[in-house]
Amino acid sequence: MFAGLLAVARRDLLLAWKRPGDVLNPLFFFAMVCTLFPLAVGPSPEQLTFSGPGVLWVAALLATLLSLNTLFMSDHEDGSLDQLLVSPQPLPVLALGKTLAHWLISGLPLVLISPLLAMTYRMPGDAMGVLMLTLFLGTICLSLLGSIGAALTVGLHRGTALLSLLILPLAMPVLLLGANTVSLAAGNEVYATGIWALGAYAVGAISLAPYATAAALRISNE
Amino acid sequence: MTAKLSGKDLTLIRGESCLFKGLGFALNPGELLLLEGRNGSGKTSLMRAIAGMLSLEKGEIYWNDIPVNRQRQEFHGALVWLAHRTGLKGDLNLVENLRFEASLRPQGNVDLAAVCDRLAIARLKRLPLRSLSAGQQRRVALARMLLADVPLWLMDEPFTNLDREGRKLVMELTEEHLLKGGMCVMAAHQDIEINVPVVRVGL
Numbered sequence A: 001m002f003a004g005l006l007a008v009a010r011r012d013l014l015l016a017w018k019r020p021g022d023v024l025n026p027l028f029f030f031a032m033v034c035t036l037f038p039l040a041v042g043p044s045p046e047q048l049t050f051s052g053p054g055v056l057w058v059a060a061l062l063a064t065l066l067s068l069n070t071l072f073m074s075d076h077e078d079g080s081l082d083q084l085l086v087s088p089q090p091l092p093v094l095a096l097g098k099t100l101a102h103w104l105i106s107g108l109p110l111v112l113i114s115p116l117l118a119m120t121y122r123m124p125g126d127a128m129g130v131l132m133l134t135l136f137l138g139t140i141c142l143s144l145l146g147s148i149g150a151a152l153t154v155g156l157h158r159g160t161a162l163l164s165l166l167i168l169p170l171a172m173p174v175l176l177l178g179a180n181t182v183s184l185a186a187g188n189e190v191y192a193t194g195i196w197a198l199g200a201y202a203v204g205a206i207s208l209a210p211y212a213t214a215a216a217l218r219i220s221n222e
Numbered sequence B: 001m002t003a004k005l006s007g008k009d010l011t012l013i014r015g016e017s018c019l020f021k022g023l024g025f026a027l028n029p030g031e032l033l034l035l036e037g038r039n040g041s042g043k044t045s046l047m048r049a050i051a052g053m054l055s056l057e058k059g060e061i062y063w064n065d066i067p068v069n070r071q072r073q074e075f076h077g078a079l080v081w082l083a084h085r086t087g088l089k090g091d092l093n094l095v096e097n098l099r100f101e102a103s104l105r106p107q108g109n110v111d112l113a114a115v116c117d118r119l120a121i122a123r124l125k126r127l128p129l130r131s132l133s134a135g136q137q138r139r140v141a142l143a144r145m146l147l148a149d150v151p152l153w154l155m156d157e158p159f160t161n162l163d164r165e166g167r168k169l170v171m172e173l174t175e176e177h178l179l180k181g182g183m184c185v186m187a188a189h190q191d192i193e194i195n196v197p198v199v200r201v202g203l
Helices: A003-018 A020-041 A045-068 A073-077 A080-085 A091-119 A125-152 A160-186 A192-220 B043-050 B072-076 B094-104 B112-118 B134-147 B164-179
Strands: B005-014 B017-027 B032-036 B058-063 B079-082 B152-156 B183-187 B198-202
Touching (some): A003 A020, A003 A091, A003 B094, A020 A045, A020 A091, A045 A125, A045 A160, A073 A080, A080 A091, A080 A192, A125 A160, A125 A192, A160 A192, B017 B043, B043 B152, B043 B183
Parallel strands (some): B032 B183, B079 B152
Antiparallel strands (some): B005 B017, B005 B058
């Protein structure tokens, strides 16, 4: 059952390995926004501590959105998406495999680099851990939600704007929960609720999004 | 009905025009279903419908007398599709592409090296596919078809980009597959010569 998931994920990781430029794009975007922001608003410590969680989270959300439109695009262009659609493996599992690879390539690096960028915002050590945890759960949610949008817009040229429009309403709770939880942690307040809520959102997305993505792929490839 | 693969009363409307209406066919092991028609007459659409990727206005495709839509995975496990676009990854080489395919569907006990020799692509094994010619890429797609252990071959314009030997090879391979009791659905413009029963569908 999970042979298809592993096969697709392995192939996409291999492809990313051969084309590192595509992988690094969202990461560069994330790093650039987060480092330019303090330069623009000035170095006052209160201001930076105050705006840090929000800026980091918005940048992570936009970086993920930026990388999503390519999720099914190359597969659509060279016909391998059609081959996946007629493969004997269950399509939701294949879709989950593709999303897993996408998250490993574009979501996980954001999580790993985030403490480094959080330092420019004078974030306390505890809050950095919370930032990493919320980004970990949040990028999983965003990749899964994005895969639905990417599947719906796969046949359209320049579907990026439409894709963002489609998934932003669903991504809003993730952004609000993530940024507020980090703010609370930075202010030494109780923050556990936000993490539980994000975790629940992630579990829900893992169990439902692959089916929606599979259905969307079938519709947009008719 | 006793045919292995059949279609009944198939109707497809695209936009304003009706591509086909009330179309039917029946295919048994060892037979070739040849879809004939001019450009844009709906050959590829019919093939996508047979593969279960396109829902028709009316009609149903049957595999073992059960509608394909109700047994999608079993049916997809019994077919391999040589589409107009090869569906191979240009950044990966031949071996990596075929290994990925092998992990998706059941493979016959056919030797990769023997298949590559037969298709004259053995010396291209380590090159990324994008550096191969269109005809060579099509030969790799043929290799994928030969390695899969499935009864039904769907071939959409299999002669595209192939040289004369390549076209002859496709006919030989199809004939061998059919003589072993396989089935083949082929869309083609040109006349083909083959020594097996042919069912013709004009579009």
